[in-house]
Amino acid sequence: MTTTLAFDTIGYLFIASSVVALYRVLWGPTVPDRLLGLNVASAQILAILVLYAAKEKLHVYLDVALVYDIFGFVGILALTKFLEKRQRRGGSV
Amino acid sequence: MIEGIVYLFLLLAAIFNLMGLVGILLFPDPYTRLQASSTCSTTAVISVFIAVMLEAGFSAITGKVLVITLFFFISSPVGAHIIARYAWNMGIVPWRKLRKSSLEDLPHD
Amino acid sequence: MIEILLLVHLILAILVLSIRSLFTAVILMAIFSLFSAVLFFVLHAPDVALTEAAVGAGVSTFLYIWIVKHTQKEGE
Amino acid sequence: MKKTNILDVVSRKLSPFILLFGVYLVTFGHISPGGGFQGGVALASSLLLILLAQGPRVLASSFPIGRISVIEVLGYGLFLLAGLGGFLLGLGFLSPLLPPPGTIFILNIVIGAKVGAGITLICWHLFQEGEEQE
Amino acid sequence: MRVRSKWKLVRILFTTVWLYGGWLLYTGSFETVSLCLGALASLLVATATYNLFIAEHEAARKGLLVRIHYGILYLLYLLAQMYLSSFAVLINILRGNINPRVVHFRTRLHSDLARVLLATSITLTPGTIALELQEDHLIVHWLDAKTRHSKYAGILIKGKMETLLSRVLL
Numbered sequence: 096m097t098t099t100l101a102f103d104t105i106g107y108l109f110i111a112s113s114v115v116a117l118y119r120v121l122w123g124p125t126v127p128d129r130l131l132g133l134n135v136a137s138a139q140i141l142a143i144l145v146l147y148a149a150k151e152k153l154h155v156y157l158d159v160a161l162v163y164d165i166f167g168f169v170g171i172l173a174l175t176k177f178l179e180k181r182q183r184r185g186g187s188v
Numbered sequence: 189m190i191e192g193i194v195y196l197f198l199l200l201a202a203i204f205n206l207m208g209l210v211g212i213l214l215f216p217d218p219y220t221r222l223q224a225s226s227t228c229s230t231t232a233v234i235s236v237f238i239a240v241m242l243e244a245g246f247s248a249i250t251g252k253v254l255v256i257t258l259f260f261f262i263s264s265p266v267g268a269h270i271i272a273r274y275a276w277n278m279g280i281v282p283w284r285k286l287r288k289s290s291l292e293d294l295p296h297d
Numbered sequence: 298m299i300e301i302l303l304l305v306h307l308i309l310a311i312l313v314l315s316i317r318s319l320f321t322a323v324i325l326m327a328i329f330s331l332f333s334a335v336l337f338f339v340l341h342a343p344d345v346a347l348t349e350a351a352v353g354a355g356v357s358t359f360l361y362i363w364i365v366k367h368t369q370k371e372g373e
Numbered sequence: 374m375k376k377t378n379i380l381d382v383v384s385r386k387l388s389p390f391i392l393l394f395g396v397y398l399v400t401f402g403h404i405s406p407g408g409g410f411q412g413g414v415a416l417a418s419s420l421l422l423i424l425l426a427q428g429p430r431v432l433a434s435s436f437p438i439g440r441i442s443v444i445e446v447l448g449y450g451l452f453l454l455a456g457l458g459g460f461l462l463g464l465g466f467l468s469p470l471l472p473p474p475g476t477i478f479i480l481n482i483v484i485g486a487k488v489g490a491g492i493t494l495i496c497w498h499l500f501q502e503g504e505e506q507e
Numbered sequence: 508m509r510v511r512s513k514w515k516l517v518r519i520l521f522t523t524v525w526l527y528g529g530w531l532l533y534t535g536s537f538e539t540v541s542l543c544l545g546a547l548a549s550l551l552v553a554t555a556t557y558n559l560f561i562a563e564h565e566a567a568r569k570g571l572l573v574r575i576h577y578g579i580l581y582l583l584y585l586l587a588q589m590y591l592s593s594f595a596v597l598i599n600i601l602r603g604n605i606n607p608r609v610v611h612f613r614t615r616l617h618s619d620l621a622r623v624l625l626a627t628s629i630t631l632t633p634g635t636i637a638l639e640l641q642e643d644h645l646i647v648h649w650l651d652a653k654t655r656h657s658k659y660a661g662i663l664i665k666g667k668m669e670t671l672l673s674r675v676l677l
Contacts, residue, residue, distance in 0.1 A: 098191060098243055101198050105236065106298070108202055110335075112209050114305060119212060119221070120324055121312070127218040127275040133324050134267050135212065135225050137354075138260075139205075140331050142236045145256065147338060149240040149249060154535065155405045157252040158398065159338060159346050162415060163331075164256060165391055166355035168263040169418050170327055172380075172425050173359045175274045177366055178320075204593055211600040220607055222636055223596065223650045230631065231593040234586075248535035255532045265630035266383050269637055272648065276638045282607055282648060343406035351414040356492055359421065363499045378640045382623040389522065389556040390529050396548045397533045423559065435558050 099150055106146050113139040130174060137167035190242055197239035204232035217283035218275050226268035233260065302336045319369070323361045330354055384426035391419035399485035403474050409481040413488025420493045424500060438497060441490045448487025455480060515557070522553035522560045577675045584671060588632045596634050599651055608652035613643050614669065621676045628668055635664055 116139065119132035141163055148156035211224025237257045241250050309329045316322050330353025337346035398405075399412030423432045455476070456466050469476040526549035534541050553560075599605055616622050626637040626645065634650035653663060 098194055101195060105198050105201060107301075108205065110301060110305075112205055115209055116212065117309075117328065120321065120328065121316075125218055125275070125280060126278075126320070127271050127280070128221065129321060129324055130271045130274075131212070131218065131221055131225055133327060134264075134271065135208075135229055136328050137331060138229055138233050138264060140335055141256075141260070142201075142233045143335055144338060145237060145240055145253060149244060149253075152244075152249070154248040154252050156338070156343050157249065157256065158406055159334070159343055159350055161252070161256050161259065161394065162347055162398075162411070163334065163350045163354065164259045164263055165394070165415070165418060166351055167331075168267060169355045169422055169425070170358040171267050171270060172422070173355075173362055174324070175270050176425050177362045178274060179277070181366065200590075204597070207597045207600055211596070214600070214603075215605070217607075219636065219648045220605060220650060223607075223634055223648070224600065226630055226636060227589070227593050227596045227632075227634060228600075231589055234589070251532050251535040255529075261631075262383060262387065262627065265627040266379060268630055269379055269626070272636045272638050276646075282609055284607065344408065344411070347406050347411045348414075351411050351418070355418050355421070356414060356496070359496055360499070367502070378619060378642075379623050379626055379637070382619050385559050385562070386620070389526060389552055389560050392556060393526050393529055393549060393552050394533060396552065397530065400544055400548065401534070431559075435556060 102146050102150050106143050109139045109143050109146075113143075126178060130171060133174075134167075134171060137163070137170075141167070194239045194243050197235045197242070201232045201235035201239065204228045204235065208232060218280060219272060219282050222268050222272050226265060230260075230264045233264075298339055299336070302332060302339065305332055306336070319365045320362075323358060323365060326361060327354055327358050330357070380426045384422050388419045388422050391422065392416060395419060395485070395489065399481050400478070402481040402485075403477045409484030410488050412481070413485040414492060416485065416489035417492035417496070420489075421496055424496065429497070429500065432497075436493075438494075441493055441497075444486055445490035445494060448483050448490065451483045452480070452487065455483065518557045518561045519550075519553050522557045523549050525560075526552055574675055577671070581668075581671050581675050584667070585628055585631065588628075588666070588668075592632045592634055596650065599634070605650055606652050608649050609638070610647050610649055610652070610664075612645055612647070612658065612664070614645060614665070615643070616669065616673060618676060621672050624676075625665070625669060625672055628672075629664060632666075632668075 113136045116132050116135040119128050119135070123129045123132060141160055144160040144163060145157065148154070148160065205228070208224050208228030211228060212221050215221045215224055234257065237253055237260070241253050241257075244250050244253070306329070309325060309332065313322050313325045313329060316325065330349055334346045334350040334353065337343075337349055395412050395415035395418075397412075398407030398415055399409060402408040402412065420432060420436060459469075460466050471479075523546075527545060530545035530549055534545065614622060614625055616625060622640060622643065626640050629635050629645070629647060630637050636648045637645060638648055639646040647664060649664070
C-alpha cells in the first residue's frame with residue numbers, strides 16, 4: 096500500500112509540531128498560553144494515534160485514541176478548575 | 189481515485205497544521221492564539237480523521253474513527269471555550285490594533 | 298520513530314525536573330505521559346498505552362494539581 | 374464563580390456515554406486492549422467530569438457516596454472470594470473455575486467496579502477537603 | 508404522582524435508546540452476545556444517569572428528538588464552513604493583518620442544547636470564540652471584525668447555522 100509512506104510522513108510532522116507547541120507551555124507569558132499549549136499538543140498526539148492504528152489496520156487500537164480524547168478534556172477541566180479556585184482566594188499563579 | 193482524495197486531505201492537514209503553528213507562535217495575545225489553534229489545528233486533525241476514514245472504507249475502523257471525530261467535535265471547542273472563559277474572567281484585556289483602524293469608517297449602525 | 302520519541306522523553310524529563318513553576322511542571326508531566334502513551338503504542342503494547350493514557354493524563358493530573366494546591370496553602 | 378451554560382450541558386450529555394464506554398472496556402476486556410483497571414479508570418473519569426463541572430451536590434444526588442463505598446468494599450470481597458474459591462477446591466489462588474472467558478470476564482467486572490469506586494472516592498475526598506477549608 | 512413516574516419511564520427509555528446507539532458505534536460488531544450485553548449495559552447506565560441526561564424541567568420541550576436528516580445536513584454544512592473559515596484564518600495569518608474585537612449579541616434559540624451547539628459551532632467556524640454564554644446572551648471574540656454593531660455582527664457570525672439548528676432540534 097502506498098498510503099503507508101504518506102501516513103508515516105504526516106506522523107513525523109505531527110510529532111515535530113507537538114514539540115514546537117511546547118514553546119507556548121514553557122515560555123507562554125500568561126497562564127492561558129500554557130493551557131493552550133497542552134490543548135494543541137494533545138490534539139496532535141490524538142491524530143498520531145489514529146494514524147498509527149489505521150496503518151496497522153487493527154480497530155482495537157483505536158480504543159486508546161478515544162480514551163486519550165476523553166482524558167485530555169478532563170485534565171484541562173481539572174487544571175482550569177484549580178486555577179479558578181486559587182484565583183478566587185486571591186493567590187498568585 | 190480514492191487515494192487521490194486521501195492524499196489531498198493529508199496535504200490539507202499538513203498545510204493547516206503548519207499555519208496553525210505559525211499563528212500560535214506569532215499572534216500577540218492569548219485570544220488570538222486560541223483562534224489559530226481552535227480553527228486551524230482542529231481542521232488539520234479532522235482532515236486526518238477524514239483521510240483515515242476514506243482509506244479504511246466501510247469497516248470497524250470507520251465506525252470507531254467516526255466516534256472519535258464526534259467526540260473531538262465536542263471536546264475541542266469546549267476546551268477552547270474553557271480556556272478563553274478563564275482568560276476573560278481573569279481580566280486579560282484583548283489586544284487591539286494601535287493605529288487608527290479602518291473600523292471607525294465602517295457604518296456604525 | 299522510537300529514537301525521536303525517546304529523545305523527546307529525555308528533554309521533557311529534564312524540563313520537568315528543572316522548571317521552577319509547579320503549575321508548569323504539572324502540565325509538562327501531562328505532556329510527558331502523553332508522549333509515553335505514543336511510545337508504548339508504537340512498541341505494540343496497546344494495553345499499557347491505554348493505562349498510561351488513562352492514568353497519566355486524567356487522574357494523575359487531578360491528583361498532582363490538588364496536591365500542589367494543598368501544599369502551597371501552608372507556604373503562602 | 375458564575376456557572377457557564379456550555380460546560381453544564383456538555384457534561385450532562387457526555388457523561389452517560391463515557392460511563393457506557395467504561396462498561397464496554399470492562400466487558401470486552403478479554404478480547405481487546407482494555408480490561409478491568411482501564412475500564413474502571415474510565416468509569417471514574419465520567420464521575421470526575423460531573424464532579425468538576427457541576428459540583429459535589431449533583432454527583433451525590435445521582436451517585437450517593439455511601440453506595441460508592443459499599444461497591445468498593447463489595448468489589449474487594451468478591452475478588453478475594455473468587456481467588457480463594459480455587460484455593461478451597463484444592464487448586465491454586467485465582468485458578469480458573471469456569472470455561473475460558475468466564476473467570477476473566479467476572480474478574481474484570483469485579484476489578485472494574487472496585488477501581489472505579491476507589492478512584493472516585495479518592496478524588497471526592499481531595500475535592501471536599503479543599504472546599505471545607507475555604 | 509402518576510405523571511411523574513410515567514415521565515421517569517419515558518426518560519429512562521429515551522436514554523437507553525441513545526446509549527444503545529453509542530454501544531453499536533463502540534463495538535462495531537453485530538454478534539448476539541454483544542447485542543444482548545449492550546442492551547443490558549445501556550439499560551443499567553440509563554437507570555443510573557437518566558436524571559443527568561434529561562433534566563426534570565425539560566418536560567415541556569420535546570427534548571432530544573432530533574431530525575436525523577437535518578442533523579446530517581447540519582454536520583456537512585458545519586464541515587464546509589470549517590474549511591472555509593480555516594482558509595480565511597490562514598490568509599489572516601499569512602498577511603499578518605488582524606483586527607480583533609469583542610462583540611455581544613443575542614440568539615433566538617430556545618432550548619439549552621441548541622444554544623450550546625450554536626456556541627460550539629461558532630467556536631469552530633468563522634474565526635470566533637464564544638467567551639461566555641448566559642441564557643441567550645453570547646459574548647464572542649472576533650478575529651477579523653467587520654463591524655461593531657451587535658445585531659449586524661450577530662447576523663454575520665451566526666449565518667445560516669441558527670435557522671438550520673432550529674430545524675434540527677424540534
